Amino acid sequence: ERSSSNPDRLFKVICIGDSSVGKTSFLRRFCNGSFHHGMCATVGIDYSVKTITVDKSQVAFQLWDTAGQERYRSITKQFFRKADGVVVMYDITDQITFTAVRHWLTSVQEGADGDIAVLLLGNKTDLDSQRQVSTEEGKRLAKENNLVFFECSACSGYNITEPMVHLARLLKEQE
Ligand code: GDP
Ligand code: MG
Numbered sequence: 001e002r003s004s005s006n007p008d009r010l011f012k013v014i015c016i017g018d019s020s021v022g023k024t025s026f027l028r029r030f031c032n033g034s035f036h037h038g039m040c041a042t043v044g045i046d047y048s049v050k051t052i053t054v055d056k057s058q059v060a061f062q063l064w065d066t067a068g069q070e071r072y073r074s075i076t077k078q079f080f081r082k083a084d085g086v087v088v089m090y091d092i093t094d095q096i097t098f099t100a101v102r103h104w105l106t107s108v109q110e111g112a113d114g115d116i117a118v119l120l121l122g123n124k125t126d127l128d129s130q131r132q133v134s135t136e137e138g139k140r141l142a143k144e145n146n147l148v149f150f151e152c153s154a155c156s157g158y159n160i161t162e163p164m165v166h167l168a169r170l171l172k173e174q175e
Helices: 024-030 095-111 123-128 135-145 159-175
Strands: 011-014 047-054 055-063 085-093 115-122 146-151
Touching: 011 024, 011 095, 011 159, 024 047, 024 055, 024 085, 024 115, 047 159, 055 159, 085 095, 085 159, 095 115, 095 135, 115 135, 115 159, 135 146, 146 159
Parallel strands: 011 055, 011 085, 085 115, 115 146
Antiparallel strands: 047 055
């Protein structure tokens, strides 16, 4: 019998994007359902594992977070080694983080070996009154670069598992 300790598939996914967009918060919400306001920027963990059911199969994600090095937008190529997928995140209330997505996509192209599935996430939809990046802009960027796109909120819990299910489907198709 398949279980979380014996998944059908295991995918290595790395999470990138500017500092403070909510990468660590999103991963925590996805992995254990929790959210902490004003979390400290640097968390020393390397990765966490989360298993979900996708179309009746057990898919395990090995999720790699960045621990502050994204501040300099210089993620080493080694970080992308053997990655199956990437989550690129921006903050919908911060235009600079959206502009930086192109930079992050270039890093992916340079660092990843071969084709890699990319999920674009616009986080912090709970702060809609402070929004600087429209949903349409996000959609357009995703379409131009052939990415899966969602808006989400690690704070409210909106669109946490759904985007990851879509990413899992894409990864399964690619094999
Ligand atoms: P990281 O640097 O990308 O890992 O970002 P963090 O996860 O450390 O989050 C940076 C700050 O944004 C923290 O104060 C979080 O509490 C906050 N934050 C993260 N996600 C959300 C969200 O969806 N909504 C709101 N309002 N705040 C968020
Ligand atoms: Mg972080």
